Amino acid sequence: MNYELQQIKAFLKVVELESFQGAAEALNLSQPALSRRIKKLESILGTALLSRTTRSVSLTTVGRDFFPQAKRLVDEFDHALFNIRALAENRIGQITLACIPTAAFYFLPAVIREYNARYPNIRIRLLDLSANDGLEAVLSGEAEFGINMLSGHHPDILFTPLVVEPFVLVCRRDHPLANKDQVTWTELIQHKLIGVGKMSGNRMLLDHELSELANRPTWFYEVQHLSTSLGMVEVGLGVAAVPRLSMPDDEHPVLVQRPLVEPLVKRTLGMVRRRDSALSPAAERFVETLLRHWDKGSDDDTTAQVSTMD
Numbered sequence: 001m002n003y004e005l006q007q008i009k010a011f012l013k014v015v016e017l018e019s020f021q022g023a024a025e026a027l028n029l030s031q032p033a034l035s036r037r038i039k040k041l042e043s044i045l046g047t048a049l050l051s052r053t054t055r056s057v058s059l060t061t062v063g064r065d066f067f068p069q070a071k072r073l074v075d076e077f078d079h080a081l082f083n084i085r086a087l088a089e090n091r092i093g094q095i096t097l098a099c100i101p102t103a104a105f106y107f108l109p110a111v112i113r114e115y116n117a118r119y120p121n122i123r124i125r126l127l128d129l130s131a132n133d134g135l136e137a138v139l140s141g142e143a144e145f146g147i148n149m150l151s152g153h154h155p156d157i158l159f160t161p162l163v164v165e166p167f168v169l170v171c172r173r174d175h176p177l178a179n180k181d182q183v184t185w186t187e188l189i190q191h192k193l194i195g196v197g198k199m200s201g202n203r204m205l206l207d208h209e210l211s212e213l214a215n216r217p218t219w220f221y222e223v224q225h226l227s228t229s230l231g232m233v234e235v236g237l238g239v240a241a242v243p244r245l246s247m248p249d250d251e252h253p254v255l256v257q258r259p260l261v262e263p264l265v266k267r268t269l270g271m272v273r274r275r276d277s278a279l280s281p282a283a284e285r286f287v288e289t290l291l292r293h294w295d296k297g298s299d300d301d302t303t304a305q306v307s308t309m310d
Contacts, residue, residue, distance in 0.1 A: 005077060007041040008070045010034055011049060015067055018057055093282045096125040098134035098146035100201070102226055102246040103269065107293075108147075115289045122282050131201030138272050144283045147290075149201045150268040160271040162294050163245075167206065167265045168257040170230060170247065171239040182259040185210060185241075188217035192238030194229040195219035202226070202243065202267065209265045230255065243267055 013023040014034070024034040042049050049063035059067060099108060104126060112124055127137055127146075137143040139156060150159055169183045177183050177191070196203045210216045220238060223229050229240040230247075234254050247257050271287065273279065279287065 005074065007037045007044075009074060010037040011041055012067070012070055012074060014038065014050060014057060015059060015063075020052075020057060093121075093280065094123040094125060095280065095283045095286055096127065096143045097283075097286070098127040098129050098137040098143035098148070100131055100134060100148060100269075101128045102243055103147045104128040105227060105246075107245060111286075111290050111293045114293070115286055118289070119282065119285065124286075130199075132199070135272060138274060141274070141277075144277075144279055145271055145273040145287065147269060148272045149205070150270060156275050157272050158275050161268055162270045162291070164266050164268050165244045167241050167260050167267070168244050168247070169239060169260050170233050170242055170255055170257050172233065172236055172254055173256050175239065177239060177258060178256050180258060182261050184262040185213060185217060185260060186215045186262065188239065188241070189215060191217075192220040193217050194221040194223065194232050194238045194240040196226060196229065197222055197224050200224075205267055206241065206265060209263060213263070245269070 010023065010027060010029075013026055014020055017023050017026065020031055020034060024031045027034065029037075038050060045062075045066070047062045048060050049066055051058045051060050051063075105128070108126065112126075115122075115124070127134065127143055129137060131149045134143070134146045134148050135154070135157065138146045138148075139154070147162070148159075150161070153159075169177060169188070171177050177187070195206075198204070198207075221229075221232060223232070226240075226242050226246045229242065232238065233240050241260055244257065247255070271290075
């Protein structure tokens with residue numbers, strides 16, 4: 001049916017005020033314009049809704065049946081507009097992002113805390129996934145965007161670099177390597193090295209970067225998550241090579257980190273989102289908060305490369 005919401009609102013206002021003149025004034029219309037709207041609606045429905053006399057206006061039988069349905073339609077439309085406006089103004093809603101665990105554990109909580117303070121009614125669904133799974137979540141639409149490693153180029157993904165961070169050695173404070181200013185990869189041959197699984201994005205990056213090393217270390221322990229490797233280092237089972245962001249910002253009572261060199265291995269982290277989709281207003285505000293925090297947290301040892309998303 002080719003009806004307009006204005007025609008229905010005109011009908012409701014006439015019924016509410018029981019007057020064409022009063023309804024015309026309330027809607028800022030002339031009486032002829034109001035009458036045309038009512039007649040157009042009645043023509044579309046194929047029946048009279050109002051019974052008019054020179055002194056009164058009343059509902060026909062069909063009009064009485066139509067009135068509650070028309071009112072519900074307008075109320076639902078107004079409610080939908082209110083919700084959309086609230087979403088646009090970041091008052092309500094939900095955002096879903098996929099983040100690699102290292103950033104999710106140590107970096108994102110501060111971002112989420114600031115965002116929640118500004119937009120307390122927006123729910124956040126955080127998927128802490130591996131690099132591959134996180135990318136799939138963004139591609140499938142399960143997540144609006146994500147924080148991931150630069151490990152290749154996908155035609156449907158936009159990657160915005162955020163930070164380039166080095167891999168560092170993590171050991172106990174009482175470990176012999178803790179006394180060194182920096183450690184070479186070759187020196188790790190003499191120690192039990194804890195690494196992540198072969199399908200991890202970090203592991204694949206390290207294997208590629210160390211492939212030409214004449215004396216390369218081997219992984220004595222293999223785990224699935226970097227947080228697990230840190231726990232094993234803490235109890236003295238070995239040492240680990242981890243991205244610097246996986247270490248807490250505050251000084252750890254047991255663990256220390258030392259630069260790993262010869263070669264210096266770095267990874268690039270950034271924002272990923274689907275090329276053919278736009279972020280929701282709530283997600284856009286979260287990205288702004290994230291970029292501000294990441295930029296603030298960059299220093300001489302970590303090269304920040306912050307840019308806006310295309």
